[in-house]
Amino acid sequence: MLRRLLFALLVLAVGCRPSGRPAVGPSQRIVSLLPSFTELLFAIGAGDRIVGRTQWCDYPPAALDIPSVGEGLPPNIESVLARRPDLVVLYNAGPNVTAAKQLERAGVQTVLIDLNRLEDLGPAARTLGRLTGRQERAESLAIALDSLAGRPPPPSTTSLAFVVWDNPPIIIGHGSYLDQLATQAGARNVFGDVAAPSAQVSLETIVARDPQWIAVLADSAVRPGFAKRREWRAVRAVREGHFLLLPGSLFGRPGPRSGEAIRELRERLDRGPHR
């Protein structure tokens, strides 16, 4: 859970940095080292060029047929090279910068792409379109994604707190993808004032801010273990069972399905708690 969030939470400047040998033509053998990249590549019709993915790349279902190279942050260089790629797409973060250099020394073109927030999606789609020769489909996807990011958020009708971990309590703050997701779905993140993608807080702060919902990235419909813990029952939403259990594949990462994620979150909020 946290692992996936890490991809989304690291604060990085917007921009991308293709490097290595200039591509002669569109890449034919791509290793995609972030679930979001894999989704974007499929969305622009370049999914059949992916020859390697991370163990976390689970969408679309066709992605599961592609051989996994394990972790993406940082990747195992040998596993990546064994796929004989002509392009490796990496998430732009410290350990991956070193990995990209190693891959280039091995003669493989690499690109480091930022993907932390909604507004990173358009540029990322365009970059991938250019590298795969799918500019047109990428452009139309990018326009849709840009409008998603540029849309003024609806007035908030409810509030929530994203709880990443319970002991110590770690929540999602301002400036992260999940915070944007909530805002676009019409829910106020009660920790929107915390100027960090994620932060440790005291339980009593959650009690005092009294969110209507506790949102948790979870792949099962089972409530998190802390729901039963006595100290957490001081939180009203926990007492009343107002949990939003959000599958990480759809909600945990920015990607071509971000619009769908926002819609679905909104529906769930409107539907109210299922008791």
Added chain:
Amino acid sequence: MKWTILGAVAVIALILSIVLGPAAVPLGELLHSDIVWNLRAPRALLAFLVGGSLGVAGAGLQALVRNPLADPFLLGLSGGAGLGAVLAIALHLPGPWALPIAAFIGALAALGLVYRLGLIGGASLDPRILLLGGVAIGAFAAAITTAIVSLADAAELRNAFLWLWGGLSGASWDSALLVALYAPIPLAVLFAASRPLDLLALGEESASYLGADVEKVKRRVYLAASLLTAAAVAVSGVIGFVGLVVPHIARLTWGHRHRSLLPAAFLGGGALLAFADTLARTVVAPRELPVGVVTALIGVPVFALLLRRWTIA
């Protein structure tokens, strides 16, 4: 006089940790507030008990292994607790108490192994081997833990480390009362060993000539201090520094006689952790600092100051 001051400091630390917090609770509502009653009060109590236990365990172990650098967590218990926590997550053990119970069992397993190692030379428990064995078992458990975390698919596993350094966030009346019932037994064993511990500082041979049953004392002190530490790590993770520095601070003011040293270490450790936790919750509110950071930030300067005064005197 110094007892009065220490008692006052302890009471003030407890009061502060109940009155202060990131959520504003008006003074008039203190007694009726859910936040104060269900969150702050058990957390203050747990902080005090854990801090006091670590202080006493540290003082006892330092005398036992005859090494002033001994810290309760040096004896492999944190490694064992971490392994227990990771296994609880990896095996998807259900229930809100699965993690603390698994960590406690892990710490007990490490304790048992280290104890067995300490007896390797025969019937006599060798404190030096306890120390070395503790470090070795701790490293071994940490290696297995890391292997599990890096090989397993479950992303949640990485959170076991968060849990291990989690501090007092998980405090509730359940855990506070559990510790309040559990800790007095090993604490009483350690307090009862006060005089033999004084003698042990002269070396095992001299201690036995002065009337201490050395083997019995060593075993009791090791087991009691470790059981205290195992409980502490199960309810509040690894909180460094209290067990190392509090005994030294107490020694500089109260001397080396364990009859006064151990109670002073208990009150001092409790006050330090309650106070440190209050700071951790409030200084960067609404965010929270890991409490171990605060214990180190308070403990080191106080220690340095006392050390300086003491060497000059």
Added chain:
Amino acid sequence: MTEPLLRLQDVRYRYPGATNDALQGVSLAVAPKQFHAVLGPNGSGKTTLVRIALGGLKPLVGRADVIGVPASHWPRQDLARLVGVVPQREDNLFPQRVRETVLLGRYPHLSLWGRERAADHDAVDRALAACDALHLANRWLWTLSGGEYQRVRVARALAQEPKLLVLDEPGMSLDLKHEMGLFELVLGLVHEQGLGVLMITHDLNLAARFADSLLLLEGGRPVAAGAPNDVLTQETVAQVFSWPVAMHTVDGRPQMVPLRQPKESRA
């Protein structure tokens, strides 16, 4: 005759895994008002004898009794009320003041939770006074000279109010004045307080001057036992210490002078 404080009868001991006996056929008895010394070169079994006498080791054969009860059967605390020991060396983990360290000698008299009473502090004062160390009471241990430190350790053993005092190489690393002073002090305790003393030493001359009964060990076996004049004959000493010696008499006690043995004349 009353029961001796300490009695070893035909003791044999061998350390686990060793090929030779550390002690064999050793007997001795220390009565009140008796100053008994055990002599021998390095490795002759003196330290093993102390451990057996104090119950730290159990003899394989024979008996080691303190007031008629096997030494290893005594609870340590009860034994410490009867026997005070000044071990050869110890290192104090924490800095301590003289009075604190002597007060540790009261441990065997205290109950589990009880505090030290006035009687205990009086005993400490008496012990310090007996050792001429009352003026040192508030000094830090590490500021003492070697002689002062030994006197304080004797005082700690006296604070136990024992009937038997065991001294292991008490004169080690002391200069002449402090060494003689310490032995006069111990002899005074024997005469005035009726203590029995068992002293382990390799210093023949001091043992001969102060002790009234000697046991000479060699390789774990007793070579001679009895009054100094009977034990320390020229032949015995030369044989046990493997060096030619001459014997003289001072104050009616035998005193040994090692002879020169130039290299060329040694076989």
